[in-house]
Amino acid sequence: MDTEIEIKFLVSRELNGGLTGLLPACQILQHDHRHLANTYYDTAGLDLRRIGAGLRIRSQNGEMEQTVKLAGSQVGGLHQRPEYNVALNVHNPDLSLFPASIWPEGADPQALQQALQPLFCTDFVRQRWLIELNGTEIELALDEGEVQAGERREPIFELELELVRGDASVLFELAEQLVQGGGLRLGAVSKAQRGYQLAGLSPMPELRALEPTPLAPDEPCEQAMVALLHQALSHWQHHEEGWMARPGIDWLVQLREGAALVHQILLMFGERVSLRVNSGWIDDLLWLQQQLAWLDRAQMLAHLTADKGYYLRRLDGRKNLLRLLTEQQQSLPDEQRLRELLYSPRYARLVLGLTHWLYRQDWRAGLSREQQANLMAPVSGLAGPLLEDSWQTLRHSALGAEQLTAEQYIQQKGKLRRNLMIGLCFSQLFSEPERLGFRMPWLDILRGIEDLDMLSPLPELVEQLEPAEADELKQWLDRKRGFLLEALEQSRRQALELTPYWR
Numbered sequence: 234m235d236t237e238i239e240i241k242f243l244v245s246r247e248l249n250g251g252l253t254g255l256l257p258a259c260q261i262l263q264h265d266h267r268h269l270a271n272t273y274y275d276t277a278g279l280d281l282r283r284i285g286a287g288l289r290i291r292s293q294n295g296e297m298e299q300t301v302k303l304a305g306s307q308v309g310g311l312h313q314r315p316e317y318n319v320a321l322n323v324h325n326p327d328l329s330l331f332p333a334s335i336w337p338e339g340a341d342p343q344a345l346q347q348a349l350q351p352l353f354c355t356d357f358v359r360q361r362w363l364i365e366l367n368g369t370e371i372e373l374a375l376d377e378g379e380v381q382a383g384e385r386r387e388p389i390f391e392l393e394l395e396l397v398r399g400d401a402s403v404l405f406e407l408a409e410q411l412v413q414g415g416g417l418r419l420g421a422v423s424k425a426q427r428g429y430q431l432a433g434l435s436p437m438p439e440l441r442a443l444e445p446t447p448l449a450p451d452e453p454c455e456q457a458m459v460a461l462l463h464q465a466l467s468h469w470q471h472h473e474e475g476w477m478a479r480p481g482i483d484w485l486v487q488l489r490e491g492a493a494l495v496h497q498i499l500l501m502f503g504e505r506v507s508l509r510v511n512s513g514w515i516d517d518l519l520w521l522q523q524q525l526a527w528l529d530r531a532q533m534l535a536h537l538t539a540d541k542g543y544y545l546r547r548l549d550g551r552k553n554l555l556r557l558l559t560e561q562q563q564s565l566p567d568e569q570r571l572r573e574l575l576y577s578p579r580y581a582r583l584v585l586g587l588t589h590w591l592y593r594q595d596w597r598a599g600l601s602r603e604q605q606a607n608l609m610a611p612v613s614g615l616a617g618p619l620l621e622d623s624w625q626t627l628r629h630s631a632l633g634a635e636q637l638t639a640e641q642y643i644q645q646k647g648k649l650r651r652n653l654m655i656g657l658c659f660s661q662l663f664s665e666p667e668r669l670g671f672r673m674p675w676l677d678i679l680r681g682i683e684d685l686d687m688l689s690p691l692p693e694l695v696e697q698l699e700p701a702e703a704d705e706l707k708q709w710l711d712r713k714r715g716f717l718l719e720a721l722e723q724s725r726r727q728a729l730e731l732t733p734y735w736r
Contacts, residue, residue, distance in 0.1 A: 369399025382432035550702030
């Protein structure tokens with residue numbers, strides 16, 4: 234058995250043919266081209282997939298080999314999975330050739346064997362370099378071809394860096410050098426996963442909201458932090474893949490939510506448990522959120538222009554407003570610009586840096602005994618003070634004032650989002666009825682503020698309308714704002730009287 238440790242990149246078409254220029258000064262031990270044909274197998278009920286296993290037969294140069302990869306771990310673009318390889322004489326899988334001990338408890342290899350069937354294929358040319366860098370051997374494989382499932386086809390253009398022998402940190406060092414040239418994006422989805430999706434045996438990515446991470450009160454702070462970061466990064470990359478398949482602002486909004494959650498988790502645990510965090514990619518996290526700051530405006534414009542401006546249906550000037558709002562939409566970043574962002578060196582460096590930090594567990598280096606004890610302390614002891622500090626900050630902000638204007642409410646949107654995100658992180662540590670009873674009014678307030686903010690593009694257009702249409706719009710805005718403010722004030726007064734559930 235080998236434990237496969239590899240970093241997977243998806244390659245931009247613009248980089249085609251230019252990879253060799255990215256290779257750093259290193260000793261090339263071997264360089265070749267191979268044509269690889271792979272057939273993937275499972276049962277009709279996807280029993281192998283259910284136990285986290287993947288089975289394939291690979292043909293190259295007239296030789297055949299069957300491989301089973303078992304459940305492992307994946308974070309960012311780093312994949313680690315136990316792998317077993319056995320030579321074959323015929324193009325039929327034979328599970329009896331693998332050691333019986335590899336199968337998880339409850340798996341029946343004989344029953345699986347009887348039900349195996351081919352599901353999809355991958356066919357690609359692999360350009361391979363075996364290199365030595367600082368005493369570590371690494372295989373670079375550039376794959377170009379396609380996934381095939383029946384009549385369906387999907388292109389493959391990937392770069393994999395696999396540790397052959399030596400220090401995994403050198404693998405990351407090489408990856409960091411490669412991304413400086415741009416055109417590479419960390420890949421969280423394997424060829425097999427893409428094949429299952431293409432064959433209709435696995436669902437395509439769907440939009441999803443941030444969800445609570447299962448935590449136990451006695452769970453160590455370190456373990457809780459890692460679990461939270463893994464879930465946040467998974468949410469981030471899930472929506473990155475979703476946008477690449479079906480571009481739309483909702484995917485990017487959730488990508489930004491995942492990045493914001495990563496940042497919030499690092500702030501929570503970094504300040505309280507004295508963890509060491511690389512300041513370079515903290516700056517990159519802020520940079521990414523700034524790069525996506527226009528999404529709020531994009532959501533507003535999408536809401537106002539949906540269904541030919543249905544939201545504005547009561548206004549006589551709807552046609553002119555719709556034209557002006559559509560012009561604003563056209564000035565937003567287009568698909569090409571966003572693809573350039575997701576394949577940019579700085580974006581790749583950010584995801585790679587976070588992945589490396591989690592892999593090496595850098596926060597442990599040089600900690601005092603007191604800091605080590607803090608890492609091992611139950612997360613329940615950290616959650617309460619964090620929630621209380623966040624709550625006091627909120628109460629002493631404008632949201633705790635006697636009365637707020639529309640502008641003041643909108644200015645507090647980010648602060649309320651962060652407060653609710655902290656609550657989401659630790660939500661599983663507290664009683665659900667009490668937690669929901671406290672959070673739901675504040676979630677309603679956030680939605681009310683977002684509804685208020687949705688009107689923001691309209692006052693800017695008043696001067697571009699005819700006088701009669703401008704007066705009508707101002708009166709309509711006053712009524713809308715008045716109604717929303719009245720509802721917000723009532724909800725806020727009630728919410729401020731609630732007893733915090735963490736006490």
